[in-house]
Every structure is written in C-alpha cells, then in structure tokens.
Amino acid sequence: MSEKDDSKRNGNGRNGQPRRKALDLRLALNALSDVVQNRPPPIREFDQIYMKVGDMVVYAEYLCRKLDGRSLVFVGDGDAIGLSIAHLMNEGILDYGPSRIILLDFDERMVNSVNRFAQGNDFADRMEARLYNVADEIDPPLLESFEAFHINPPWGQYNDGKSVISFLRRGAQLLTDDGLGVVAIADDETKKWPGQVLRMTQKAAIDLGMAVVEMQPHMHTYHLEDAPELASCAMIFRKVEKFELKNEPLTTEEKKDFYGRDQHLEARFVREIAHIGRGMADPRDYKIESEVLE
Template sequence: MEFDLRKAINAISDVVQNRPAPIREFDQIYMKVADMVIQAEYVARVFDNKDIVFVGDGDGIALSAAHLKAQNVINYGPRSITLLDFDERIVNSVRRFGEKLQPKIEISAHLYNVAEALPPEHFGAYDGFHINPPWGASNDGESVIAFFERGSQATKEKSLGIVVIADDPDLLWTQEVLRDTQRRALELGYVVSELLPQLHLYHLDDAPDLRSCSCLFRRIDPSCMQITSEPLESARLENFYGKSSPLRFRYVRERPTLNTERESDQLYILEKLEVENG
C-alpha cells in the first residue's frame, strides 16, 4: 500500500465535507478520517476493476475509494459503484459528488431500504458488495445479517463481500455477532477470505474506543444463492437500531436549504415504513 498520505487525506476530506450530518437514532456513526483512508484503499484494491454495490454508506467509503482513484492518489479501484441507501440526503450528496468524478469512474445512487425486497434491477447485478450496517448489539446481529443477505442477493455467483462490524474481544456481543454473521455467510455459500481485526475508530461519544473489523467474504458455493428477495418479517425489524429502536421508517427525506454545496446543515423528514407482513 504505497501512496501519498497527504494527498489521500485531502481527498477524503473532500468526501467528509460532502457528507450530511449523521442521525444517531439510525446508527449513523461516522468513521474517523484516517481509518476512512485505510478502508477506502482496501475497498479499491479488493474491488479493482469490478462493478460493486454499497448497501448503505453513511461513512462515504464508496465516494472515498472513487475519489482516491479519480485524483490519481491510487491507480486502481472499482469500475463502477452503485449505492443503495434509505437516506435521501446521502443519495443526493453521492449523486452530486459523483458527477465530478465522471468519466474516471461511474457512480450511481438510489433510494432503498433493506426492510423491503431488493428491486429486480439490482438482483445478481454486481461483482461484490460492501456493508457497514447497524452492529446488532440489541438484536443478536439480525441487522447485520439483513444487510448481508441484501448484499448477497445483489451479487453474482462468484462474488466478494466486505462486511464492517464491531470487533472488541472484551465485549462478548461483538464476538457473538461476528460468529453469527459468519454462520449465516456459510449458509449462503461464503467463506471468510480475510479478516482485518479492530481496524477502525468512530465518532462515538459513548464508546470512543469501540472498533470495527473489516471482514472479506468470498462466495464458493453458488448453489446456496437466494433466488428471490422478500421483505423482512416484522420480527426482524425489532431493536434494529438498538434497544427499543425498531426499523419504523422507510426513508429519510431531504429538506434542502439554500446552502447546496455543504450538506451538514440539511434538515430532513421521516417517511414511515408500511409493514405488510404483520
């Protein structure tokens, strides 16, 4: 991993400036800048010349990997990036920033909530996926597994998946979620190809030392692929964002101000999710 660190940090700072303010109630907790550099370079290297999908990306790792490549900080990276996110502020900020990166890399962003079935146009369309979901401390990792399933559904037979989740050997719940995620991955035909433990820190006031790992999964058994995508059952929505914090809203809708070049002061409107399966 050889590149100009100053150029890399400056490139990532452009992405950070573009991000909307996080909504803590939805577990939007942003990664620190130095660790964004590390993760973005890793994503660019693993997914070099591939078409990939990010199922959620408040941190801005998708844009970071693309921007590092577009700014010639690195000479590798994804061929195309698609973002699926339930926050319209994030979707719009990625679209605006992505326009500046054309034609060096193709970036698109679409509104999508993991509680709903994956739209057909995204099913099996990509070479790899990246997720950094709610870490599942209060729902036995169910939120992580839901995001993993959507990423799996969106990718082809021979695909890779990068999963970023909490990793602290002294916190049992983080190790149990990591175990259960790997168990579900095996059921879906994946094996762990690489694990980078305790890699990232976050702007998290109540747990400033809590780190996450980056786990790379490789699909080896296409016969385990899910052939359909269904809405999440209502029981899986409970405690999705933490204790007594279920998944109740379909979208965060943007309410823009006059300051369109900087997203941190955006207001928002919450659009409720209609659960049809009880």
C-alpha cells in the same frame, strides 16, 4: 472465472493484487476532506456513526486493492467510503480499484450528496446512488449483478445480530458467482456481544453459500461519544456455492431493535429538505451579537 483470469484482471502484483504506487498521504487526506465536507450530518437514532478520516484513507485503499476491477455495490454507506474510493481514483491518487460503484441507501440526503459530488467532479459514469431501504425487496434487475458488495450495518448488539444478517442477505442477493462480500462489524474482545455477533455473521454467511477468506481485526474507529474505543473489523467472504434466496421484505421480527434497544426499523426513507447555502453553517445553530455603540 479461473484463478489465472482473476489474477490477470487484478494486475500483476503479489497474490494477484495490483501493484501499488506510494500513497501520497497529504493528497489522500485532502481528497477525503472534500468527501467529509460533502457528507450530511449523522442521525444517531439510525445508528449513523461516522468513521474517522485516517481510517477512511486506509480502508478505501484496502478495498481498492481487494476489489480491483470488480463492480461494487454498497448496501448503505453513511461513512461515504464508496464516494471516497471513487474520488481517490478520479483524482489519480489511486490507480486501481472497482470498475464501477453503486450505492443503495435509504437516506435521501446521502443519495443526493453522492450524486451531486459525482456529477460535479465528472465521475457520474462510474458512481451513482439510488434510494433503497434494506427492509424492501431488491429491484429484480440488480439481483446477482455485482462482483462485490460492502455493508457496514447496525451492529446488532440488542437483536442478536439480526440487523447484520439482514444486510448480509441483501448483499448475497446482489452477488454474482465467485463474488466477494466485505462486512465491517464490531470487534472488541473486552465485550461479549461483538464476539457473539461475529460468530452469527460467519454462520449466516456459510448458510448463504459464502466462506470467510480474510479478516482484518480492529481496522476502523468511529466518532462514537459513548464508546470511543469501540472498533470494527473487516471480513471478506467469497461466494462459493449458489444459494437461492427469496426476494421479499423483512419480517416484523427482523425489524425489532434494528438500530438499538427499542429502536425498530420503522422509517422507510430519510428525505432531504432543500435549503440555501449547502455546506455552510445552519443559521439556526448560531446568533450574532452586535457591539453596542454609544
């Protein structure tokens, strides 16, 4: 697709990006509160650390601008950014964004919560979620079939960025020619390891036929109790060269320290246990003490 065609697809705004109407912050925050309420609790051992809601609003709008009109696949999405985008578009709060969204995630709780929400809000035709573990090969019909991918993987502090690169390779396998890939990754100049992982990620992207076209530093913050100041950046890559990748499972070495020191990638899926009163307090978390009447 030519630059002219690409600009036409993305609207008539500056730099080929869609013209933006003023974002109604109240409506946007209320819409994302629906998404957050729907999101299952994070499992820390799998490095599920959720983004703060204000940053989710800003990031969802950013991705809608950058990926307007493109088919988009999320390889993992504990933050539910994909669902946030779909909901904001469905509610008319954003009138631009991806043409369709698919989530691939190993957490059945997340997959089911996304599909239930999409069906309940009548946009299941534009977003769906499927069970998938990044350790496995990709279903062949999905290969090179998306115009954009997004990853926010485990940040690779203890495995020299191998966890990031594993997700990056899966994204590259899913990407069409001239497609875009967005990577959210740790960004902190006060620590040495984020810079090292950033460098390795950019090098791996080049080796996979992609080039960095944009970077937004310190774009996201998280509910991270042991490092609340740690932020992440957003890097956008464009596929500039076709690169043949073998569609095969991760090796044992690639799974080591995947989620942190001595936390290897061993689980295949997180399965959902059905319970009554979804979205309500778990009765195991509290007890009621009655007043004693004399």
